[in-house]
Amino acid sequence: MSFTWIPIYSEIAHKVLEFENRQGELLSLLGEMRSEGMKVILLNDRNAEGKVVPLAEIDPFTFFASFNRTSSVSGRQVILAKIKTAWNLSSPVPDDFDGIPTTKLQAPAVAIRGVQESVGGGVVGELQIGGIPREALVRQAHGEDAEQHSLGEGTAVFER
Secondary structure (H helix, E strand, O other): OOOOOHHHHHHHHHHHHHHOOOHHHHHHHHHHHHHOOOOOOOOEEEOOOOOEEEOOOOOHHHHHHHOOOOOOHHHHHHHHHHHHHHHOOOOOOOOOOOOOOOOOOOOOOOOOOOHHHHOOOOOHHHOEEOOEEHHHHHHHHOOOOOOOEEEEOOEEEOOO
16 A cells, blocks of 8 residues: 555645635536546535525535545546646645545535535535534644644543
8 A cells, every 4th residue: 555645635635725715616626527527526406495406515525525436546536637737736646545435426415415405505614523613623734723622521632
């Protein structure tokens, strides 16, 4: 196992944070990929009436899931090459994806699918992981001191 994917995935993880208020650009990039035949997520949702509507927002986890849904190394490489070019990333496109799970093809949207129906959208900024607010996750990703968030007695996250 060589884990050549780590540099570009790390670079993408940091870069995707810049799109918090520009999610339409992420959706456009995925739309380009889809129109070029790349296997990425469907870019639609259903509203409260059950009508198919364009996906209006996307969380970082669903963005990552969009290029981890195929088990084909070449398929992932093509998608990552597109992201690398679009974002001027410096890391090489990986030769392997050892250790990265693929998402289930039937439902790759992690946190957003059904948002129109359930709450009317606008929830990406409200995301939490394990009870840790999004702001703390972003500060940690940027290497800033993050607050300590308890997950229970004797367990803390982001201690520095």
